[in-house]
Amino acid sequence: MLGEPPASQYDLRFNLFGIPVRVHPFFWVVIALLGLGGGEDPINLLxxxxxxxxxxxxxxxxxxxxxxxxxxxxxxxxxxxxxxxSYQPTRHDTRREILISAAGPAAGFLFIAFVMATVHASGHSVQLFPDPQESNLFPPWASFSLFASDNVNTLIWYLWQINILWGLLNLLPIYPLDGGQIMRELCLITNRNRGIELSLGISIFISTAVAIASIMLLQRLFLAIMFGYLAYTSYTTLQRYTGRGGFGGGPSH
Ligand SMILES: [Zn+2]
Structure with missing residues (x-):
């Protein structure tokens, strides 16, 4: 599984609602690299x-x-x-684990609903599931009447893309995504002894299928590599798990 990186002198640290937050410098590097696909404009990248x-x-x-x-x-x-x-391991509680896993994507969906409600309240029409011909948004599930500022339009479009697409991807039953953690709990309910192996098997199957679909149907090499890597880590985790008889460490989402 993917563990926390060691502390670095370039870490950004702050507290939100009493919750400690640490931002490792690689976070900015990887996010900026992901954004470079959107063009060369430095304002867009920011x-x-x-x-x-x-x-x-x-x-x-x-x-x-x-x-x-x-x-x-x-x-x-x-x-x-x-x-x-992450949080300190406590006594395992299935309902709590599912709730904590689902709360991440749910927060993203609530946030983008709030953003789109704000767009609507500012007098700009928002249309869900518009005619794909009239929408320049991918996937074409929403469009809004554009603001005078291109930067504002870009901001809304990025927020929409990140929160909807990443939220949905995160719900796939693949380790270590949130959907994978939810699937682990559901498998443990149906099969106490072999639930984790079952959920890792599902994770390998689904991530391999998504990797193949990414390259064959969408021609997205980066997505294919990412899901191929997740299939590989699920496979090695399954091997370690069956070899050692259990996971180590505390829960993380
Ligand atoms: Zn999450």
Whole structure:
């Protein structure tokens, strides 16, 4: 599994609602590299990095607030692989684990609903599931009447893309995504002894299928490499798990 990176002197540290947040320098590097696909415009890149930072932080805050309200003491790390909310291991509770896992994507969906409601309240029409011909948004599930400022349009578009697409991707039953953690809990309910192996098998199958679909149907090499890597880590985790008889470490989302 993906662990926390060691502390570095370039870490950014702050507290939000009493929850410690640490941003590792690689977070900025990887997010900026992801944004370079959007063009060479430095203002666009800055907007992208800001949107990604705020959106990932809100996602992790969803996990952390759910953990906090369930009696755990969470901390958030933003690093090269995205975000991670961790907390000290306590007695295992299936309902709590599912709730904490689902709270991340839920926070992102609530946030983008709030953003789109604000766009609507400012007198700009918002249309869900518009005619794909009239929409320049991918996937074409929403469009809004444009603002005079291109930067504002870019900001809304990035927030929409990140929160909807990443939220949905995160719900896939793949380790270590949130959907993978939810699937682990559901498999443990149906099969106490072999639930984790079953969920790792599902994770390998789904991530391989998504990797193949990414390259064959979408021609997205980066997405294919990412899901190929997740299939590989699920496979090695399954091997380690069956070889050693259990996971180590505390829960993280
Ligand atoms: Zn998450």
């Amino acid at each position: 907007i992208w990095v800001g949107c990604a930072f705020v959106s990932i932080l809100i996602h992790e805050l969803g996990h952390a607030v759910a953990a906090l309200s369930n009696g755990c003491r969470p901390w958030i790390t933003l690093y090269g692989f995205g975000g991670l909310t």
